[in-house]
Amino acid sequence: MEFMNVKLPEEIAREEYLGNFEQANHIIERWLERRLPNDLKMRLLFEKERVKRLLKNYPYDEETAINKARELIDNFTNEEFYTLLDKGFLDYIMVMAEGCMRKDLFRILLMRFRITRKG
Numbered sequence: 208m209e210f211m212n213v214k215l216p217e218e219i220a221r222e223e224y225l226g227n228f229e230q231a232n233h234i235i236e237r238w239l240e241r242r243l244p245n246d247l248k249m250r251l252l253f254e255k256e257r258v259k260r261l262l263k264n265y266p267y268d269e270e271t272a273i274n275k276a277r278e279l280i281d282n283f284t285n286e287e288f289y290t291l292l293d294k295g296f297l298d299y300i301m302v303m304a305e306g307c308m309r310k311d312l313f314r315i316l317l318m319r320f321r322i323t324r325k326g
Contacts, residue, residue, distance in 0.1 A: 210249035219254065226301035228258050264310045265300050272297075272308040276316050291316065 214220075216238060222231035235251050243251070267275065277283045291297050297315060299306045309315070 210246040210253065213246045213250040215250065215254060219251075223258070226303055228262060228302060232258060261300065262302065265302065265308060266310055267308040267312060269299075269306050269308070272312055275313060279313055279317060 215223075216234070219231050219234050219238070222228070222234060232255060235255050238251055239248065273283075273285060273288050276288060288297075292299070297312060298309045
């Protein structure tokens, strides 16, 4: 996995940092059309797969996450959601300037919610 030592091109890293994963993938595709050193090509192919998996693991926007939490937990409030988020119990990434919650959000929420409601 020597190719992991290869830095991503700056334009790709920037778009990923900003949460513009679709644009990052578009740029990767453009780069892959070029003649590239093998390690860079492998790094770009790896990055495409990494982004695909990342987005699959953060499928819920904020509104969907709150609504699903309300389905699972009686009397669940927005305030409780944001308190858990502020305390770092819930993980998210920015995708196209919108927060997306992790796929296992509800397992974490239920576990933490039991603790916070009891205490």
